[in-house]
Amino acid sequence: xxxxxxxxxxxxxxxxxxxxxxxxxxxxxxxxxxxxxxxxxxxxxxxxxxxxxxxxxxxxxxxxxxxxxxxxxxxxxxxxxxxxxxxxxxxxxxxxxxxxxxxxxxxxxxxxxxxxxxxxxxxxxxxxxxxxxxxxxxxxxxxxxxxxxxxxxxxxxxxxxxxxxxxxxxxxxxxxxxxxxxxxxxxxxxxxxxxxxxxxxxxxxxxxxxxxxxxxxxxxxxx
Amino acid sequence: xxxxxxxxxxxxxxxxxxxxxxxxxxxxxxxxxxxxxxxxxxxxxxxxxxxxxxxxxxxxxxxxxxxxxxxxxxxxxxxxxxxxxxxxxxxxxxxxxxxxxxxxxxxxxxxxxxxxxxxxxxxxxxxxxxxxxxxxxxxxxxxxxxxxxxxxxxxxxxxxxxxxxxxxxxxxxxxxxxxxxxxxxxxxxxxxxxxxxxxxxxxxxxxxxxxxxxxxxxxxxxx
Numbered sequence: 001x002x003x004x005x006x007x008x009x010x011x012x013x014x015x016x017x018x019x020x021x022x023x024x025x026x027x028x029x030x031x032x033x034x035x036x037x038x039x040x041x042x043x044x045x046x047x048x049x050x051x052x053x054x055x056x057x058x059x060x061x062x063x064x065x066x067x068x069x070x071x072x073x074x075x076x077x078x079x080x081x082x083x084x085x086x087x088x089x090x091x092x093x094x095x096x097x098x099x100x101x102x103x104x105x106x107x108x109x110x111x112x113x114x115x116x117x118x119x120x121x122x123x124x125x126x127x128x129x130x131x132x133x134x135x136x137x138x139x140x141x142x143x144x145x146x147x148x149x150x151x152x153x154x155x156x157x158x159x160x161x162x163x164x165x166x167x168x169x170x171x172x173x174x175x176x177x178x179x180x181x182x183x184x185x186x187x188x189x190x191x192x193x194x195x196x197x198x199x200x201x202x203x204x205x206x207x208x209x210x211x212x213x214x215x216x217x218x219x220x221x222x223x
Numbered sequence: 224x225x226x227x228x229x230x231x232x233x234x235x236x237x238x239x240x241x242x243x244x245x246x247x248x249x250x251x252x253x254x255x256x257x258x259x260x261x262x263x264x265x266x267x268x269x270x271x272x273x274x275x276x277x278x279x280x281x282x283x284x285x286x287x288x289x290x291x292x293x294x295x296x297x298x299x300x301x302x303x304x305x306x307x308x309x310x311x312x313x314x315x316x317x318x319x320x321x322x323x324x325x326x327x328x329x330x331x332x333x334x335x336x337x338x339x340x341x342x343x344x345x346x347x348x349x350x351x352x353x354x355x356x357x358x359x360x361x362x363x364x365x366x367x368x369x370x371x372x373x374x375x376x377x378x379x380x381x382x383x384x385x386x387x388x389x390x391x392x393x394x395x396x397x398x399x400x401x402x403x404x405x406x407x408x409x410x411x412x413x414x415x416x417x418x419x420x421x422x423x424x425x426x427x428x429x430x431x432x433x434x435x436x437x438x439x440x441x442x443x444x445x446x
Binding site for chain 2: 017022041043069070072074075082096103123124125126127128131144145146147148150151153155156157169171172175176
């Protein structure tokens with residue numbers, strides 16, 4: 001028996017993704033639902049970060065999650081079990097990203113009347129997801145310490161489209177050649193306006209700053 | 224002044240990638256050149272692994288490297304400076320993978336008469352590069368400990384197309400919830416024939432086993 005709803009996403013038939021994305025954003029505005037698009041490499045800690053974040057937020061606002069994955073549904077199940085919130089799995093059928101139409105297919109399966117915030121955990125990939133506007137209000141990404149502080153130089157588009165960069169796994173910084181200031185400089189070279197929050201999803205460090213940012217965002221979107 | 228040759232790769236005009244890849248492999252066989260396609264997530268340690276490996280190999284066989292990246296050329300420069308071998312940079316212009324025709328564009332810029340082994344460092348991405356045969360003799364990948372032992376379940380195609388899986392950054396295993404045996408089981412679930420070698424590119428541990436495998440491969444290809 002499936003523990004969470006699993007949606008097989010079909011490839012978008014619409015070429016005009018930017019228009020689709022804008023339309024979706026307008027609809028979400030009308031419904032008072034804030035959509036956050038969360039991107040990262042595989043293994044950066046997206047799911048653990050979400051569990052921590054949702055457990056901080058769920059008494060204050062109503063949160064739902066859409067987990068996009070090529071195949072498995074381990075993440076959606078993990079989030080549902082750890083937080084109890086609405087959590088659905090989107091299967092991309094091998095596709096490396098989500099566009100606005102694919103995001104809409106996911107949202108059609110979320111009870112939006114019971115959500116203030118929907119978080120879309122995009123496919124683990126620093127390349128393709130950066131190229132497609134999903135219709136989210138903001139893009140956020142996680143860069144984890146073991147990946148290295150040079151990643152903004154190597155994946156420039158991803159860093160330039162993100163409003164928020166979470167730097168995760170700060171607890172292992174002593175074991176890696178990772179310089180936080182150099183990393184911040186590299187991010188700001190690509191995107192001077194990016195907000196950067198160091199976090200450790202495992203210990204919970206920095207999650208308060210992230211949730212504070214999110215709460216402000218959701219409240220001003222719903223006005 | 225450019226420190227290494229930088230090639231701007233154009234999108235392939237040929238739809239029949241599998242045929243192109245087979246043709247390229249046959250040509251390489253005739254020329255006695257072995258091509259290895261090395262894939263991984265961003266930040267798994269591909270470049271550091273290559274530097275260690277090349278320094279072990281370069282007195283035994285002639286090695287050349289093609290570094291594929293969306294934009295920067297830091298990796299090709301780093302490899303050239305650390306090893307002194309032929310090292311060129313392929314710019315994919317935002318593209319998330321290389322196919323056989325794009326690989327050929329790169330090889331056209333390598334002095335193949337001076338190479339026994341060419342290593343293609345593919346774009347850092349666990350999704351798209353798995354879908355395209357580059358014309359390489361073998362596919363190898365690096366999974367690093369901080370990414371987690373569950374990645375074979377989440378990126379099944381990548382693990383199923385790889386003949387060799389290097390598990391890198393074994394030195395930080397005590398700081399992560401990573402079980403080597405569970406990881407091996409997960410890899411073999413997807414690909415029972417995959418050879419797995421744990422390595423630590425930073426300390427050099429396991430690089431001997433990797434180079435031994437590579438030498439055997441190259442020698443039998445050249446027969």
